[in-house]
Amino acid sequence: MGATVLVVEDDKEIRELLRRYLERAGYGVVTTSSGAEAVRLLGEQAVDLALLDLGLPDVGGDEVLREARDRGGVPVVVLTARSTVEDRIHGLRLGADDYVTKPFSPTEVVLRVGAVLNRARGAGADAVTPVSYGGGRLRIDEARHQVVLDGAPVELTPTEWGLLTTLASVPGRVYSRYELVNRVRGYEFAGYERTVDSHVKNLRHKLGGAGPAVVETVLGVGYRLGWTRDL
Template sequence: MTVLVVEDEKQIRDVLRRYLEREGFAVLATGSGAQAIELLSGGAVDLAVLDLGLPDVDGTEVLRFARAQTHTPVLVLTARNAVEDRVAGLRMGADDYVTKPFSPTEVVLRVRAVLGRTQGAQRGEESAAGYGGGRLRIDDARHEVVFDGARVELTATEWGLLTALAAVPGRVYSRYELVNRVLGYEFSGYERTIDSHVKNLRHKLGSAGTEVIETVVGVGYRLGLDRDR
C-alpha cells in the first residue's frame, strides 16, 4: 500500500519515509501542497500523512481535496496543538490527528489503524492481478511476474517500477513520481535514472516491451495493458 507523506521539513519527511518503508509501505514524499494535490489526483495513494503548515498551499486545502475529490484517508500531522485546531481538522475530514513533536512509531501505528478501518474490506481480494487478457500477471504474494506464459525475473527496482505503473493502468506517471516511489529520491537530477530501468524492464518483456510500458513524450510512462476484470 502507498502512503503519501506531505511535510515541508525534509528531516521529518526522511524519518517518516524510513519508518514507513521499514513496515512494508511504498512511500511518496513531498514538501509541496501543490505537488501533493497532483500526486493525490493520480489515484495511487492509499493514505496521506499531511502537515497543515505547508509553504505554498495551506494544508487544509490539500485535506479538503483529498477527502472531497479522491476520498483518500488523511492522517493530519501538525504543530497546531490547540483543541480547536484538532477539532477543526477532524471536522474537515481528517481520519486522525497527531501533533508535533511525535513518535514515528506512533505515526506508523496510527497509519495502520486508519487503513484497517477504511480499507480493510478491500484487502481480501486475490493477491494476483491480470492485465491484457491474461498476458501479464503480477502476484504480490509470490513476488512473481508472468508475461505471455513465461516467468520474468526482475530486480527490486524493476519490480517496484512495474507494480507502480500497474497500480492504475493507463494512468501516466511522471519520472518524478516513479523515482520518488521506486528509489526514494526527491531530487529532479535523479529522475532520468528511471529511463534506464524502463529500458531494462522492456528488454525482459521481449518484443512487446514497448507496448506494455508505453512512453508519453514529455510526461512519463504508463502501463499499456488494461487490468482484467
C-alpha cells in the same frame, strides 16, 4: 481509481490543495475539516490511508489517530505545524506511519502517501491476490514477487519490479521520472532522474515484443502502463 485517502484538515485552502494533488495522482479522496466527522468516516467508509492534521478545532487529532489504529490499523500520515522532535516522537508513538511538518510541498506529501501505502501492502502481502492485465497476458503476484507474461515467468531486478508495480498500481496514469525515482528508490536516492530510462529499457527488453505496449512512453512527461487491469 486507486486507494482512497481521507484528508482531515481544518484549513480549507490546504485541504483543497491536497485533494487536487492526490486526485491528480490517481487516488480517491474524501475530505473533512472535523475530527468528529473523521471518526465517523473511518467507521463507515473503506479508507486506505488518512492524512491527518493534529490541530483540529473539535475532536483532537490524537483521538482520531487512535481511532484509525483501532479501525483495522488504517495507515496515518500526520500533518502538523508542531516541528519539535518531541512532537514528532509523540505522533509516531501514537501510531502515525509518517510525519509531515507545515509548510510542506504537496508533491512530497503525495510521494509519502504512496510510500506508506506500499509499505502497508507489503506488510499484508500474504493476503494480496494476484492481478492480471491485458486480458490475462500479464500477471503480477505481489505476495510471491512474481511476474508472468503469456504464461512464462519474467525475472526482474528490484528496481524493475518497483517500476512495473508502481505503473500497474494505477494503469493508464502517467508517472514522471521524478515520481518513479522517489517511489522505487525512496527519498534518500540522489541519482539523476534519467537513470529511469535505462531501467525502463531493460524492463521492456525482458517483456519481449510486448514491452513497448506494456510500458508506454508519454513524450515529455514520463511513463504509464498501457494495458488495462482485468476485472
